Amino acid sequence: MLAKHSKNKKISDKAFITSGKAKLAISKYGKENxxxxxxxxxxxxxxxxxxFDIVDQEYRKLSSQDLYGYASSITGDENFKTSVKKIVLGENIESNFPxxxxxxxSTPGGTGAIYNTFKNYIEYGDKVLLPNFMWSSYKLISGEAGGGYDCYSLFDSKNNFNxxxxxxxxxxxxxxxxxLVIVINDPCQNPTGYxxxxxxxxxxxxxLKRACKKTNIVLLNDIAYRDFDNKALEFKNIFKDIPENLLIIIAFSISKSFCSYGLRVGAQLALSSSHRVIEQxxxxxxxxxxxxWSNVSRAGMQMLSNIILNKNKYLELKIELDKSIKLLKRRSDIFINESKDIGLKILPYKSxxxxTIPFKKGIDSxxxxxxxxxxxxxxxxxxxxRIAICSIPSHKFKGLASKIKEVLIEIE
Ligand SMILES: Cc1ncc(COP(=O)(O)O)c(C=O)c1O
Structure with a gap:
């Protein structure tokens, strides 16, 4: 029954399958084990x-109209658009981005922003450029948009960006x-934390500016985890003197940075030196x-705008984000220090x-x-x-690196 182009569609989401196995093990052996x-x-x-308390409070305060109504426009509410620009590009956009x-x-999560970008900028059958260590959904989203993919090595032999x-x-x-659509997932790259x-x-x-002399370039910067890096670079320092055929699209999401995964709110924020390119x-x-998908959750967008456009509430969000960054730092410190002590190689983690702990190809199963x-x-x-340090409580880190090393020594 399936159409020809859908015959080979089979999704095997390893993360969700493994999470299911973990839940089963918890019911058998108990959470602590x-x-x-x-x-x-x-x-x-x-x-x-x-x-985040501020997110929870603002969401629960929304009116019935905001909770259950359609968004005011297909591409998102105006206050939402202003808020996204403020979060991503900061204040004084006109003077900072001359x-x-x-x-x-607006899009359903970062996934929607990535899909929309691939759908409209990858020529049918062309390849999107990805790093070899990546969030694997990029491959699937490209396939769904009619494209393929190619990879570069993310790190060189000295563990610097290659x-x-x-x-x-x-x-x-x-x-x-x-x-040519190129994905950079920065900062806090998934799965390495680089x-x-x-x-x-x-x-x-x-x-990219050199490559623009040959072809049109679309740089998609996926910033799903940006708010967990309190030293994140300001885009005004890097996105300047942009040729007309270099389009920058930033994939924004509230899943991680508002701890609001299920609300499905995200956005594409495009920057170009060409008015026509932005219109298109x-x-x-x-x-x-x-x-x-027609339009995005009005409630999610309204909650975000209510926080971002209010100075005190935005400050509260930043304070709560900072606490979560400290929690991640405590966890990563334990794991990284133990790895150093026992000689377990990890890829360069920043935040x-x-x-990620690398190993040679062919032994994954x-x-x-x-x-x-x-x-x-x-x-x-x-x-x-890939160890999701976000989901392991701090007290369970002791000894984890050693156990992983034992497994790798036995197999490699
Ligand atoms: C690197 C990266 N980008 C984007 C997303 C998309 O998340 P969402 O669609 O929930 O915003 C994720 C989710 O795990 C991710 O890890």
Whole structure:
């Protein structure tokens, strides 16, 4: 019955499957004896979902009209758009981003922002450029939008961002594609917790400006975890002197930064030096919104605007975010220090929800099996184990690195 293009659609979301196994193990062996490090959801040290008081209060205060009504427009409420610009680009946008046009389109989460971007900028059959360590949904979303993917190596042998590999792939694909969509997930990259330095960003932008001489470039910066890096770079320092055929789209989401995963609110924020490019972005994105999900949760957008457009409430949110950053830092410190002590190699973590332990290709199923025997449930990727430090209570970290090392020594 399926249409030809849908015949091979089979989703095997490893993170959700492993999380299901973890829940089963908890019911068998008890919560204290199981480590569930699978999902990118922040939990407190009692293993309950982490919430921000200000978000909870503002959401519960919404009127029936806001809770149950349609959004005022397909592309999002005006206050929401202003708020997203404020969160992402800061104040004084016109003076900080001279000669740059911007627009915001509301989407269901960051996923919607990524889909909308892929759908309208990947030519059918073309490849989107991704890092080899990545949030694997990018591949699926590209497939759903009619594209494929290619990868560059995220790190070089010294564990620095692999500019050479990035440049090689960018230039290679710019020779053969009319449009090239490139995903950067920064800061707090999923799954490594890596954050690019300002110098690396500058070099990336230089490469993209060179590639623009050959093809149109769409840089999609997925900032799903940005608020968990309190030293996040300001975009005004990196997005300047942008050629007309370099479109920057920032994928924004409230899932992580408002601890509001189920509200399904996000946005595309586009920046371009061409008015026409922004107009086309607005028109095509609105069309896709209407054709796929119609409009985004009015309640989620209103809650966000009520906080961001009120100085004191925004400050409260920042204070609560800061507490959660400190919690993640305490957890990552324990894991990183123990890893150093016992000689367990990890990929360069700076901040965020995840830490990755690399291993050689071809042993992933064995690694999953052996970890699960020890009641450790994590996302085992092709070349690494992603530990979601966001979901493990601090007291369960002691000894975790050692157990992982035992598994890898046994298999490698
Ligand atoms: C890197 C990254 N980008 C985007 C998302 C999308 O999240 P959502 O669609 O819930 O906003 C996630 C969720 O896990 C993610 O890890």
């Amino acid at each position: 199981v480590i569930n490090a699978t999902l990118g959801v922040l939990y407190n040290d009692l293993e309950e979902i982490y919430t 000669n740059i046009y911007t627009d915001v389109i 500019l050479l590999s990035f440049e090689k792939k960018v230039l290679e694909l710019s020779e053969i594609q009319k449009n 954050t690019l330095t300002e110098d690396e960003w500058e070099k990336i932008m230089d490469i 972005f607005r028109e095509a994105s609105a069309y896709t919104c209407r054709g796929i 965020g929800f995840f830490i 064995k690694v999953s099996l052996e970890l699960e025997k020890k009641n450790i449930f994590a996302l085992v990727m092709e070349e690494g184990i």
